[in-house]
Amino acid sequence: MESKFDKLKMELKDLIRQGDLLYYSMANAQGQLSPESVKMFQEKDIEFPNFITEYDIWYSEALLVIKQIIPDRLADFVKQYKDEKRKEIDFLTYGISDYLLGLKTSRGGQAVSNQSAAIPKMQNQITILKSAQKRFESQLFDIKEVIQADIYDSELGAAKDLAKKGFARGAGAIAGVVLEKHLGHVCELHGLSTRKKHPSISDFYQLLKENEIIDTPKWRFIQHLGDIRNLCDHNKEREPTKEEVLELVEGVDKVIKTVF
Numbered sequence: 001m002e003s004k005f006d007k008l009k010m011e012l013k014d015l016i017r018q019g020d021l022l023y024y025s026m027a028n029a030q031g032q033l034s035p036e037s038v039k040m041f042q043e044k045d046i047e048f049p050n051f052i053t054e055y056d057i058w059y060s061e062a063l064l065v066i067k068q069i070i071p072d073r074l075a076d077f078v079k080q081y082k083d084e085k086r087k088e089i090d091f092l093t094y095g096i097s098d099y100l101l102g103l104k105t106s107r108g109g110q111a112v113s114n115q116s117a118a119i120p121k122m123q124n125q126i127t128i129l130k131s132a133q134k135r136f137e138s139q140l141f142d143i144k145e146v147i148q149a150d151i152y153d154s155e156l157g158a159a160k161d162l163a164k165k166g167f168a169r170g171a172g173a174i175a176g177v178v179l180e181k182h183l184g185h186v187c188e189l190h191g192l193s194t195r196k197k198h199p200s201i202s203d204f205y206q207l208l209k210e211n212e213i214i215d216t217p218k219w220r221f222i223q224h225l226g227d228i229r230n231l232c233d234h235n236k237e238r239e240p241t242k243e244e245v246l247e248l249v250e251g252v253d254k255v256i257k258t259v260f
Contacts, residue, residue: 012065012133018049018058019126023119025051026099030116052100059096062129068260069132071189077128080121091117096125152178156253163245172232172245179225179252180204186213186260201226214259222259225251 024041025048027033041048059081066077079095086093089105091113099118106112155178162171183204187193192207205226209219228248231240 009136012136015058015061015065016126016129016133018054019062019122019129021046021049022051022055022058023122023126025049026122027119030119032116032119055096055100059125062125064260065132066128068189069135070128073128073131077125080125080128089113094118094121096121152182152256153253156249159249160246163242163249166242168240168242168245169232172229172240172248175245175249175252176201176226176229176233179222179229179255182252182256182259183208183222189260201229208259218255218259221251222255225255 024033024037028038028048029051063074063077066074082095082097083093089098089103089112094103094105094113094117096118098113099115102115104111104114155174159171159174159178162168162174180201183201184199187204187207190208190211190213192211192213194203194207196203202223205214205219205222208214209216214222225248228240228244228251231238232245232248
């Protein structure tokens, strides 16, 4: 059976291959791919993807990989797409977002930059993504993310079984622990910390919202899950229902797959 680690490794490899093809597509569109290279792709029956329609999908997926594996390169990766701090558009500051708009600039009647200026930026993004692959495959890579995901899935599966068998409080407590651990780990990934010695779920999701890691709808969703968890752990006035606990379990499963 293929492990989650092997699956992620293959997905990253495919993402890099797609990035390479997008790069060649861009270079070919700008007339910077040699006839020999074009012939080689034709002989291998390899078609260039449509850069304009397919880049955004690739960028979104690659962005998540960079953010998870090598977050210290995230700003550099984004800068190749668009430099928000630039004061003018020239060959050095021209980004891939400009390429997608077909932007050309001139000064004093002389061309300053055109779409070919984005080619090195695409190459830089692929290089950064390939460094993520090396990091992923390195013996020094912390595979805690993969192992932890498997543990979370197992714990949430156990919580769901308990809830269905009528052990609502126990199931809710397990799901709550998973949620707290995950949010704490996300805060750690983003370098966020609280002064509290033993922070709670509410402390974590508040930190994430204040630092714009999660938006208001996600914040409210996690807050609701926290309320159900508190009902399971602390509220003695009434028993949590099976439906409430199952909602908690499914909600936590959604959070660990969408908040990172």
